[in-house]
Amino acid sequence: MATNTVNQQEAEELDRLYEQVMTCEPAIPKDQVDDLADMVFNKELFIRQWRLTAVLAGEGGAFYADLAEDEEKARVFAPLTGVLDDFAKRLRGMAEIAESASARIMVAGCNHENFIAWAEEAA
Template sequence: MADTNTTPDKELDALYESVLNCEPAIPPEEVEPLANLVMNQERVGRQWRLTALIAGKDGAFFSDIANNAAAAQAFAHCVDALHDFSSLLRTMADLSDCAAARISTAGCNHEDFIKWMAEEA
Protein backbone atom coordinates (compact mmCIF):
# COMPACT_ATOMS: atom_id res chain seq x y z
CA MET A 1 0.00 0.00 0.00
CA ALA A 2 1.15 3.54 -0.66
CA ASP A 3 2.53 5.48 2.26
CA THR A 4 1.06 8.82 1.26
CA ASN A 5 -2.28 10.02 0.01
CA THR A 6 -1.74 11.99 -3.17
CA THR A 7 -5.46 12.63 -3.69
CA PRO A 8 -6.80 15.63 -1.81
CA ASP A 9 -10.31 14.91 -3.12
CA LYS A 10 -12.52 13.69 -0.26
CA GLU A 11 -15.02 12.10 -2.67
CA LEU A 12 -12.31 9.92 -4.20
CA ASP A 13 -11.12 8.93 -0.76
CA ALA A 14 -14.69 8.01 0.18
CA LEU A 15 -15.05 5.95 -3.00
CA TYR A 16 -11.79 4.14 -2.28
CA GLU A 17 -12.86 3.40 1.29
CA SER A 18 -16.28 2.22 0.13
CA VAL A 19 -14.67 -0.35 -2.16
CA LEU A 20 -12.38 -1.55 0.63
CA ASN A 21 -15.44 -2.04 2.84
CA CYS A 22 -18.01 -3.14 0.27
CA GLU A 23 -20.43 -6.05 0.46
CA PRO A 24 -20.33 -8.66 -2.31
CA ALA A 25 -22.19 -7.65 -5.48
CA ILE A 26 -24.01 -10.99 -5.27
CA PRO A 27 -24.55 -13.23 -2.26
CA PRO A 28 -21.74 -15.79 -1.87
CA GLU A 29 -24.17 -18.69 -2.24
CA GLU A 30 -25.09 -17.44 -5.73
CA VAL A 31 -21.49 -17.39 -7.04
CA GLU A 32 -21.23 -21.01 -8.15
CA PRO A 33 -24.69 -21.26 -9.74
CA LEU A 34 -24.09 -18.00 -11.61
CA ALA A 35 -20.57 -19.00 -12.65
CA ASN A 36 -21.82 -22.36 -13.90
CA LEU A 37 -24.56 -20.83 -16.07
CA VAL A 38 -22.01 -20.41 -18.84
CA MET A 39 -22.03 -24.20 -19.28
CA ASN A 40 -25.82 -24.49 -19.24
CA GLN A 41 -26.79 -25.17 -22.83
CA GLU A 42 -30.51 -24.78 -22.16
CA ARG A 43 -30.20 -21.36 -20.50
CA VAL A 44 -27.20 -19.88 -22.31
CA GLY A 45 -25.83 -21.98 -25.17
CA ARG A 46 -29.00 -22.33 -27.21
CA GLN A 47 -30.01 -18.70 -26.80
CA TRP A 48 -26.48 -17.59 -27.70
CA ARG A 49 -26.63 -19.59 -30.92
CA LEU A 50 -30.22 -18.51 -31.63
CA THR A 51 -29.25 -14.86 -31.17
CA ALA A 52 -26.32 -15.22 -33.57
CA LEU A 53 -28.43 -17.09 -36.11
CA ILE A 54 -31.29 -14.59 -36.14
CA ALA A 55 -28.98 -11.56 -35.98
CA GLY A 56 -27.42 -12.83 -39.21
CA LYS A 57 -30.74 -12.78 -41.06
CA ASP A 58 -31.74 -10.05 -43.48
CA GLY A 59 -35.10 -8.54 -44.26
CA ALA A 60 -36.20 -11.51 -46.37
CA PHE A 61 -36.24 -13.67 -43.26
CA PHE A 62 -38.38 -11.18 -41.35
CA SER A 63 -40.57 -10.63 -44.39
CA ASP A 64 -41.27 -14.36 -44.37
CA ILE A 65 -42.29 -14.14 -40.71
CA ALA A 66 -44.51 -11.16 -41.53
CA ASN A 67 -46.22 -12.95 -44.41
CA ASN A 68 -46.18 -16.60 -43.34
CA ALA A 69 -48.29 -17.54 -40.33
CA ALA A 70 -46.49 -20.87 -39.89
CA ALA A 71 -43.09 -19.15 -39.76
CA ALA A 72 -44.45 -16.51 -37.36
CA GLN A 73 -45.88 -19.24 -35.14
CA ALA A 74 -42.59 -21.16 -35.20
CA PHE A 75 -40.55 -18.12 -34.14
CA ALA A 76 -43.09 -16.62 -31.71
CA HIS A 77 -41.71 -18.74 -28.87
CA CYS A 78 -38.23 -17.27 -29.40
CA VAL A 79 -39.20 -13.77 -28.33
CA ASP A 80 -39.48 -14.39 -24.58
CA ALA A 81 -36.40 -16.62 -24.59
CA LEU A 82 -34.37 -13.90 -26.33
CA HIS A 83 -35.61 -11.22 -23.93
CA ASP A 84 -34.76 -13.47 -20.97
CA PHE A 85 -31.31 -14.09 -22.44
CA SER A 86 -30.63 -10.40 -23.02
CA SER A 87 -31.67 -9.69 -19.43
CA LEU A 88 -29.21 -12.32 -18.20
CA LEU A 89 -26.43 -10.82 -20.31
CA ARG A 90 -27.20 -7.33 -19.01
CA THR A 91 -27.02 -8.65 -15.44
CA MET A 92 -23.65 -10.25 -16.17
CA ALA A 93 -22.46 -7.06 -17.90
CA ASP A 94 -23.42 -5.03 -14.81
CA LEU A 95 -21.62 -7.48 -12.52
CA SER A 96 -18.57 -7.43 -14.78
CA ASP A 97 -18.49 -3.62 -14.77
CA CYS A 98 -18.84 -3.67 -10.97
CA ALA A 99 -15.99 -6.15 -10.57
CA ALA A 100 -13.74 -4.18 -12.94
CA ALA A 101 -14.51 -0.90 -11.17
CA ARG A 102 -13.78 -2.41 -7.77
CA ILE A 103 -10.47 -3.89 -8.93
CA SER A 104 -9.51 -0.60 -10.60
CA THR A 105 -10.38 1.39 -7.50
CA ALA A 106 -8.46 -0.90 -5.17
CA GLY A 107 -5.56 -1.25 -7.60
CA CYS A 108 -5.12 2.49 -8.03
CA ASN A 109 -3.33 2.43 -4.71
CA HIS A 110 -0.31 1.01 -6.58
CA GLU A 111 1.79 3.35 -8.70
CA ASP A 112 2.30 0.72 -11.46
CA PHE A 113 -1.30 -0.49 -11.62
CA ILE A 114 -2.04 1.11 -15.02
CA LYS A 115 1.14 -0.44 -16.40
CA TRP A 116 0.15 -3.82 -14.98
CA MET A 117 -3.26 -3.51 -16.61
CA ALA A 118 -1.59 -3.07 -20.00
CA GLU A 119 0.56 -6.17 -19.63
CA GLU A 120 -0.55 -9.44 -21.18
CA ALA A 121 -2.04 -11.85 -18.69
Protein backbone atom coordinates in the same frame (compact mmCIF):
# COMPACT_ATOMS: atom_id res chain seq x y z
CA MET B 1 5.69 15.69 -12.56
CA ALA B 2 1.92 15.56 -12.22
CA THR B 3 -0.04 17.50 -14.80
CA ASN B 4 -3.42 17.32 -13.08
CA THR B 5 -4.41 18.69 -9.73
CA VAL B 6 -7.12 17.36 -7.51
CA ASN B 7 -8.98 19.78 -5.28
CA GLN B 8 -9.81 18.98 -1.68
CA GLN B 9 -13.42 18.03 -2.45
CA GLU B 10 -12.37 15.64 -5.23
CA ALA B 11 -9.73 14.12 -2.97
CA GLU B 12 -12.32 13.54 -0.25
CA GLU B 13 -14.71 11.94 -2.77
CA LEU B 14 -11.93 9.66 -4.02
CA ASP B 15 -11.05 8.71 -0.44
CA ARG B 16 -14.73 7.89 0.24
CA LEU B 17 -14.91 5.78 -2.93
CA TYR B 18 -11.75 3.94 -1.94
CA GLU B 19 -13.12 3.24 1.55
CA GLN B 20 -16.44 2.07 0.11
CA VAL B 21 -14.66 -0.47 -2.05
CA MET B 22 -12.43 -1.59 0.81
CA THR B 23 -15.50 -2.28 2.96
CA CYS B 24 -18.05 -3.31 0.31
CA GLU B 25 -20.25 -6.35 0.43
CA PRO B 26 -19.85 -8.91 -2.37
CA ALA B 27 -21.74 -8.03 -5.56
CA ILE B 28 -23.33 -11.47 -5.31
CA PRO B 29 -23.68 -13.66 -2.22
CA LYS B 30 -20.84 -16.16 -1.78
CA ASP B 31 -23.28 -19.06 -1.80
CA GLN B 32 -24.44 -18.06 -5.30
CA VAL B 33 -21.00 -17.75 -6.92
CA ASP B 34 -20.74 -21.33 -8.19
CA ASP B 35 -24.29 -21.34 -9.54
CA LEU B 36 -23.73 -18.07 -11.38
CA ALA B 37 -20.31 -19.16 -12.66
CA ASP B 38 -21.67 -22.46 -13.94
CA MET B 39 -24.81 -20.96 -15.49
CA VAL B 40 -22.93 -20.36 -18.73
CA PHE B 41 -22.79 -24.12 -19.26
CA ASN B 42 -26.56 -24.50 -18.96
CA LYS B 43 -27.96 -25.43 -22.37
CA GLU B 44 -31.43 -24.14 -21.55
CA LEU B 45 -30.31 -20.75 -20.19
CA PHE B 46 -27.30 -19.89 -22.33
CA ILE B 47 -26.04 -22.21 -25.02
CA ARG B 48 -29.26 -22.53 -27.02
CA GLN B 49 -30.11 -18.84 -26.71
CA TRP B 50 -26.58 -17.83 -27.65
CA ARG B 51 -26.71 -19.96 -30.78
CA LEU B 52 -30.26 -18.85 -31.60
CA THR B 53 -29.21 -15.22 -31.29
CA ALA B 54 -26.26 -15.78 -33.62
CA VAL B 55 -28.37 -17.62 -36.19
CA LEU B 56 -31.14 -15.01 -36.20
CA ALA B 57 -28.65 -12.14 -36.28
CA GLY B 58 -27.19 -13.75 -39.37
CA GLU B 59 -30.51 -13.54 -41.19
CA GLY B 60 -31.31 -10.64 -43.48
CA GLY B 61 -34.46 -9.00 -44.66
CA ALA B 62 -35.55 -11.92 -46.84
CA PHE B 63 -35.93 -14.12 -43.75
CA TYR B 64 -37.97 -11.49 -41.91
CA ALA B 65 -40.06 -10.73 -45.01
CA ASP B 66 -40.87 -14.45 -45.20
CA LEU B 67 -41.74 -14.42 -41.51
CA ALA B 68 -44.03 -11.44 -42.11
CA GLU B 69 -45.85 -13.33 -44.88
CA ASP B 70 -45.91 -16.86 -43.44
CA GLU B 71 -48.39 -17.09 -40.55
CA GLU B 72 -47.28 -20.58 -39.49
CA LYS B 73 -43.63 -19.56 -39.39
CA ALA B 74 -44.55 -16.44 -37.41
CA ARG B 75 -46.46 -18.61 -34.97
CA VAL B 76 -43.38 -20.83 -34.48
CA PHE B 77 -41.08 -17.87 -33.93
CA ALA B 78 -43.43 -15.79 -31.73
CA PRO B 79 -42.43 -17.46 -28.42
CA LEU B 80 -38.76 -16.82 -29.18
CA THR B 81 -39.21 -13.10 -28.57
CA GLY B 82 -39.69 -13.72 -24.85
CA VAL B 83 -36.83 -16.22 -24.76
CA LEU B 84 -34.49 -13.74 -26.43
CA ASP B 85 -35.63 -10.85 -24.22
CA ASP B 86 -34.98 -12.93 -21.10
CA PHE B 87 -31.58 -13.91 -22.48
CA ALA B 88 -30.72 -10.26 -23.14
CA LYS B 89 -31.71 -9.33 -19.57
CA ARG B 90 -29.54 -12.14 -18.21
CA LEU B 91 -26.57 -10.94 -20.26
CA ARG B 92 -27.08 -7.33 -19.17
CA GLY B 93 -27.18 -8.46 -15.54
CA MET B 94 -23.90 -10.30 -15.94
CA ALA B 95 -22.43 -7.29 -17.75
CA GLU B 96 -23.33 -5.11 -14.75
CA ILE B 97 -21.62 -7.58 -12.41
CA ALA B 98 -18.51 -7.62 -14.65
CA GLU B 99 -18.39 -3.82 -14.73
CA SER B 100 -18.72 -3.72 -10.95
CA ALA B 101 -15.88 -6.19 -10.52
CA SER B 102 -13.70 -4.22 -12.95
CA ALA B 103 -14.41 -0.94 -11.17
CA ARG B 104 -13.60 -2.46 -7.79
CA ILE B 105 -10.29 -3.77 -9.12
CA MET B 106 -9.48 -0.34 -10.56
CA VAL B 107 -10.24 1.42 -7.28
CA ALA B 108 -8.18 -1.05 -5.26
CA GLY B 109 -5.42 -1.06 -7.85
CA CYS B 110 -5.06 2.72 -7.81
CA ASN B 111 -3.16 2.24 -4.58
CA HIS B 112 -0.22 0.97 -6.69
CA GLU B 113 1.80 3.45 -8.73
CA ASN B 114 2.24 1.08 -11.70
CA PHE B 115 -1.30 -0.31 -11.80
CA ILE B 116 -2.37 1.44 -15.00
CA ALA B 117 0.79 0.26 -16.78
CA TRP B 118 0.15 -3.31 -15.60
CA ALA B 119 -3.42 -3.12 -16.90
CA GLU B 120 -2.21 -1.79 -20.26
CA GLU B 121 0.40 -4.56 -20.55
CA ALA B 122 -2.37 -7.14 -20.52
CA ALA B 123 -4.33 -5.36 -23.26
